[in-house]
Amino acid sequence: MTWGVVQVFADQEPHIPGKDETMIPPNETFYGALQKKGVTRRRFLKFCTAMTATLALPPRYVAQVASALEKTKKPVLVWLQFQDCAGNSEAILRSSHPSVLEVVLDLLSWEYHEIIMAGAGHQAEAALQRVVKEEKGKYLAVVEGAIPLADDGVYCTVAGKTAISIAKEVCTNAAATIAAGACAWYGGLVAASPNPTGAVGISEAVPEAKVVNLGGCPQNPANTAAVLVHYLTFGELPALDQYNRPLFAYGRVIHDQCERRAHYDAGRYVQEWGDEGHRRGWCLYKMGCKGPQTTFNCPSVRFNDSTSWPVKAGHGCVGCGGYNFWETKSPFYERLPNVPGFGADVSAGKIGIGITAAVAGATVVHGIASAVRDRMRTTPPPEKI
């Protein structure tokens, strides 16, 4: 017995990677890696179908996506975190049962991701450096969080380096950069007024990087996966809009895809939280829902394994997929923004009605005064002669 145990240990020689044996890229196909993990052909095809649907491609592209993913080598990915709440990482990890997202995690060789990587300290930073040097121009970078520029960027440092210097080094050498979430896109909450740290998004911080912006707070991991699948299948990034957001995810207004839309058209609205209409799932338009103002694919892709999204859960959309939504889509529970200079409690409607009433009142006073003047005239106007 004892001998046997020793023998078992003796068989397992400790594996020390040699100098010539690099871990990147893992020399196996994505599909091969999945098979080793016990992912069935059926589940793989389900994933391909879901991705094709998310990309708004016709069903015949499923075969193309599947064959491309079967052959493709696992590309290297590094995930950088700056001024963030890790919400976008959490969104990626929030997979309650093995499904699309587990496949996504296996889709790429994740070499660096602060909150999930095993390595720490110098080891981790060495991994990042190795990717930048050895995979130059081939790896993908995901950026989460804003980059502060004020005071030489001292407000966010990782391993003694400022966020801006890391971003410049990693993103300029990447094949493409994905800005995950509102903060990485334009600064998000961090850049909202008064923006004490001078936070900006990755496109502004590193203008020379090739960036796909995935807005949202958080971004939808299904969209991140779809962008990666598109890149692996067609060798290029998907079609982008004026903000460099993929059109498949940000090309349509939420309101037009919403499951409560029929209630909107019928004129059935929630009047206050918890009322009869709210319990019956009526439209949240009067509660300040920003679905009509925002383009995103939440109603079809949804969050947390496609279980739900804010409007389905009974809360109005806050427009997190839109540019600068903290400034432009607030107040979140009102239809329109506040009028500048009038404080938070005065709505545009109140101001408008006030102005109209003031003009009406002034007109009445003026009318009375004019009638008095007409009476007091000593000489009648020439027409009356």
Add this chain to the structure above:
Amino acid sequence: MGSLAPGQHAWSEAHRPYPTTLPVRTYVWELPVRVSHWFIVLSIAVLSFTGYYMHNPFIVATSRTQFLMARIRFIHEIAAAVFISAFILRMYWFFVGNDWSSWRSFWPIHKRQWRGMGQMVAYYSFLKKDLVHHVGHNALAAVTYLLMFTFMLLEIITGLTLYTWVRGSWLLGWLFRWIPGVIDIQHLRLLHFCIMFTFFAFVIHHVYSAVLVSWEERNGLIESIFTGYKFVPRHELEEDAKLPK
């Protein structure tokens, strides 16, 4: 009535020479001016009601089949098309209409127009007892209308931008789809909503001042927007004809 030529007076044959202060029936507002005026009035009324409903749906429907909001939006869009058409007609008439509807009478390009504005302000603020008479618009009214036309144009631009946000042809898309990238769609919506109240305030003042001037001048001003004819003293008509345009 129709047998009289413009500038001819019903009494002219019997009372020649008649005093120059006697009013002459003058065709001031041509048909397109009146038509565009009334279509703008009607469409703004409909647009304001439906637009306010779209901002704050104060009627909450219980029917499953009436599609209240969808219908209100449909009416808003149809009324907008009428409004835009009337606006374009009026803009066209700026260039082909008579002197009183021409764009030249709106822009304060002459010194006398600035003087006229001062006189109207003095009249409205009770600093001056009597009105200075005008055949067409007075200078102050003209710049106010110019401002209102600008607001109408802003309503059209913001409205069509909001329209292309959800649908619209390639032409509208090409013309307006870039705007939300410059000004956020929420601020466009706020602007679209706020300008409506300037129309309300304007309508109150416009109707009041028309009644006031009509009463003071006894020139049939109110009737003129229906018939096109004003009653202008002959000497004023002659002075107006001499003015450089």
